[in-house]
Amino acid sequence: MAAAAPSVVATTAGASTAVLSPRPAPTSAFLRRTHVTSHRHPTLKCRRAGPLTPAAAAAAAAGGSSPSSAVFHGEAFVVGDNIDTDQIIPAEHLTLVPSKPDEYRKLGSFAFAGLPSAAYPTPFVAPGEESTRYAVIVGGANFGCGSSREHAPVALGAAGARAVVAESYARIFFRNSVATGEVYPLELADAGAWKECKTGDVVTVDLGNSVFINHTSGKEYKLKPIGDAGPVIEAGGIFAYARKTGMIASKAAA
């Protein structure tokens, strides 16, 4: 899964800044992000992990040979080490079946409902809302440990998050994220980034250049290339990818 991406991806930070320079100021980017969020379909179907800004479009065009060139921009929601699936989606909500569209949406509204309120006073999804204002989740080591519930990446994706940027992942969460195409599980090259970020920071995830930028703190972090998993997530999960690439017949049997 974690095969190295083509070397073209490994551009320098300077290059990535150049690519990103046409990005509008954070406030207007928010508007755009909100706009994109409203485009999201509350079903399991493939969502386009398409470019969100003109800068992203430019990056996509420039990095044509790179397997994943999407750019996500918005506010970060920051959590710590060993965030387990009970905190991502408490078991009492597992009666919701992710393959049913209305229950899928509902799962999103409970995303991160299990985080202890003392340590995390700001909820990921505001009360009464179905989706989150945070496009990117920043975590520490072993993100998604615990149960095999696919409801976990589904809840994050259904709430509107596009990517998780963490130091490492528990195996099943990583796999489920890719298989469903719900969120990009991106790994930071170095440890400790989550300690330098706080919830609400304005961040950019640039897959094509494998960088994670915190505009609020002005710091930039290298991401490990997502490799072959990128196109699978971009397609919307393994089934959509297999159809898109001709591995399986393009339409389910009637």
Place this chain on the structure above:
Amino acid sequence: MASSVSAAAKASAAFTHKKELAAATAPAPTQHRAGTGRRTKACRVRAVASPARAPRAPASTGSVKTAMTMTEKILARASERAGLEPGENVWVDVDVLMTHDVCGPGTIGIFKKEFGEDAKVWNREKVVIIPDHYIFTSDERANRNVDILRDFCMEQNIKYFYDIKDLSNFKANPDYKGVCHVALAQEGHCRPGEVLLGTDSHTCNAGAFGQFATGIGNTDAGFVLGTGKALLKVPPTIRFVLDGEMPPYLLAKDLILQIIGEISVSGATYKSMEFVGSTVESLNMEERMTLCNMVIEAGGKNGVVPADETTFKYLEGKTSVDYEPVYSDAQARFFSDYQFDVSKLEPVVAKPHSPDNRALARECKDVKIDRVYIGSCTGGKTEDFLAAAKVFLASGKKVKVPTFLVPATQKVWMDVYSLPVPGSGGKTCSQIFEEAGCDTPASPSCGACLGGPRDTYARMNEPMVCVSTTNRNFPGRMGHKEGQIYLASPYTAAASALTGYVTDPRDFLM
């Protein structure tokens, strides 16, 4: 099946030629091989484990070319490969796919969406569907999810569906089992050398049988339902050599909590954990399950215990399916090795809120508790209740905090009510529990281990402190986000119930 059997026999022929790892590492005699032993020496051949085999092609009977660990061998056989290395991605044929009421409906939804409304599962005899999570609840969606499973099993003519319809009395449901991982073992679905995938992270429990068993998500399971195949990355193996006589106050739960405390909750991420050594050989099947059950709590992909006489004896009469155990080669490469002298270990707990937050039970003697929970796939088996009963019997006292007992399966429940506890003069566990003032053993299910619907029996709806024989103590795990869970062995749990504090069971057992 016929072709895959011969392919399996072909692939495994290469493995049986050399000395086995266990023999090379453990000081005690460990030649428990059976079943495939035709090419090996000095093995007792048991009828149950030495099924008739398709003849092997001469080319397949050469010497070992690639030394492999047990996990690598199982995956090599399942992918019809002569050899493979950790890190390789291989397509494996799945022998058993298990799902339950929490992930089954979603899996079925994906299967239908991707393969079509009229699609058939790849093999109706290899799909095992076990309602167990949210059963005894008035939650309508939870009830509906069991109905979805039933409709699907009827439509697909699934052979192994352990249904429940009468929620008011589980005994009125002869097919109902209870907790999937224990039911899988009791119903003979855990077989050495095979590949078991389940939509539950504790599927690794079945590694106790020398089976490759791991948890997967709904989407992967939907794919398996349609094709019988899964793409798996071969994990490197960490070997844990446990030697020494098990002290009478320790249980397998202490061993695995010890190990997780040692390597951390991510110490085995993407890796296989193989348990060998004289202590492991001395453990019964249920204790081996406890070891393997919690490898996921160290991030492990799977855990394995080499199959031996204990395994074959347990399986007698439980399955008519031919199976062929495999074992690590002496030259197999392990990612790392850990050695434990079990005779020197003490009872341990995992403090809130992480399974690797290890402490000696006696170090926590000032921790006041509100309740004790004995149950789940990890700590709700017959041996777990016998262990708890032993402590209550030895003390002759009454519990000081509410003590909840949830047998994992209907079979365990029967054992609790019928098996005499050794040294009790013929009393059953249930009688001893009643005398000690415990709650009446409840209907078998996953119960409160993972919280579940609000009306779940013994769910922690208040921020309390609980000593539990379950597997996870993450924030909110048993229901309340501010609840505190101390994971412990059934001995320690029972001892703690008697004092109202976290208590080392030696206070009662010695």
